[in-house]
Amino acid sequence: MSGAGEPPAISRRDVLRGAALLGGLGLLAACADQPTPSGAGTATAAGGITVTDQRGTTLTFDRPVTRIVTLPMPAASLAIAVDASAEHVVGMHESSWTAIRDGILGKIFPAATGVAHDVAGQDFTPNVESILALRPDVVVQWADQGTGIIAPLENAGLKVLGVTYGTQEDLDTWTTTFAALLGKPARAREMIARSDAALADVKARTAKVAGGSPKVLYFNRFAAGLKVAGPKTYNDFYIRLVGAENPATGPAGVQGTGMVGVDVEQVLRWDPDVVLLGNFDGAMPDDLYRDPVWAPLAAVRTRRVYKVPLGGYRWDPPGQESALMWHWLSHVVFPADDGATLRDRVRETYAFLYDYRPTDDDLAQILWSAPNHGSAGYGQFDA
CATH class of the missing domain: 3.40.50.1980 (Nitrogenase molybdenum iron protein domain)
Structure with a gap:
């Protein structure tokens, strides 16, 4: 354009x-765990x-x-x-x-x-x-x-x-x-230090709560042709970070790397426990819940389909709010009441990044609270 x-x-x-x-x-x-650039x-x-x-x-x-x-x-x-x-x-x-x-x-x-x-x-x-x-x-x-x-x-x-x-x-x-x-330059050092600390927090939580290695599948595209995150993607990194597995990178995974096109039959064979819908098209959880094609999917049967949050930038790829994505996904995959809520983390992060304290309405927009409301466990992110 x-x-x-x-x-x-x-x-x-x-x-x-x-x-x-x-x-x-x-x-x-x-x-x-790669070194901070110098x-x-x-x-x-x-x-x-x-x-x-x-x-x-x-x-x-x-x-x-x-x-x-x-x-x-x-x-x-x-x-x-x-x-x-x-x-x-x-x-x-x-x-x-x-x-x-x-x-x-x-x-x-x-x-x-x-x-x-x-x-x-x-x-x-x-x-x-x-x-x-x-x-x-x-x-x-x-x-x-x-x-x-x-x-x-x-x-x-x-x-x-x-x-x-x-x-x-x-x-x-x-x-x-x-x-x-x-x-x-000091601003960068503080941003990276905070990201590193958040990574350590998520790793510690993963060691404490993760179990069973649920299958989590990320859709980069859904509404007009299916594309999933394959090997060598940031999405695969954070799926593994929180203690889950990405079926698109397993033994029966996709050929190639990056975002790879797949068909419905392949997704049904993988039968993921959790489905993540990215912010690169307009697909929402109800698009799967209402479509009989997806009815056999474990993630649909248990209503574990989630729209990835959209904040200062999309939380799907690496960005200044990636630490929030790690925390969000950790709690989506393994819900538990174990410390600071995600809403508190968003508010504190936004105060640091943007000198702004999000309102409850802002948080509902960022977290896609309405589209995700019918998905299992999403009430943990409510006000």
Whole structure:
């Protein structure tokens, strides 16, 4: 979507139905025990900033950047979280913009809904003319989608930060690099430390409550063709993290890696105990509960189908709210009253990331409380 005109009104459900090419990028495996990145950004003796992007290209700046254009869709919300402000993101992909406009970040940072969003097409081909008009200090662009989407920007004299994505290590690198660019390196260290602490908490809970290795299947796409998270996906990482197994990566799993297309018969053979519906289309639990095709599925018989939460960004892939996804999934798979509620965690995390305390209505929106209301155990997340 590269047109400069204002898009038609899009509902939150429509955003999910049509948003994201990201799920089709085949998110790579995450190993959350990978080391925190170092050297992603440094301040020079003269007060300037040097960063090395994920292509290995070194960029230098005389001062912290104040005008950022982000083309990869998760980058806009992460930059806002790192900055605790929407002041310095001046352009973003249209799918990033619609998610912010119709989601919680649009409420927290109303100015973000006025950010230019005609900067790239759905295939991330940059609209160089529109980007130049924004006078950015730096443009964030995919580094692994071919040189054709970076070269036009660099040929126009723009500084391009090339990024890759899919693992916890990538996320930590983005966080460190964005914080360096913005002149806030301590912010990255605190964000990563909090994520590391949350990971330790979830691992400790898994050791305490996990049992039986229930089968959990994540659908990246459901409404128009089935795609599940196969080997080397972030989704497989957190399914295993909470003590479950992903049938799509087991002995009878899919061929290939990333998000893989499957048919109904394959899913029925796997017979997952829990089904997760991602935020890359508009599928909801009732779509399975009401369809006789899915009636034999264990997850349908026991009403254990759940829409993944949607906060400052989708909780499905790696992002600034991934620790909340880990806690949410741990309690979905193994419900128990064992400490701070998820609602408390969301409120505390949002206070840190966005200087905002979500209301009960906000939490109902983030957690998809209404669509998930008929699913087993979801009352544990009620106010």
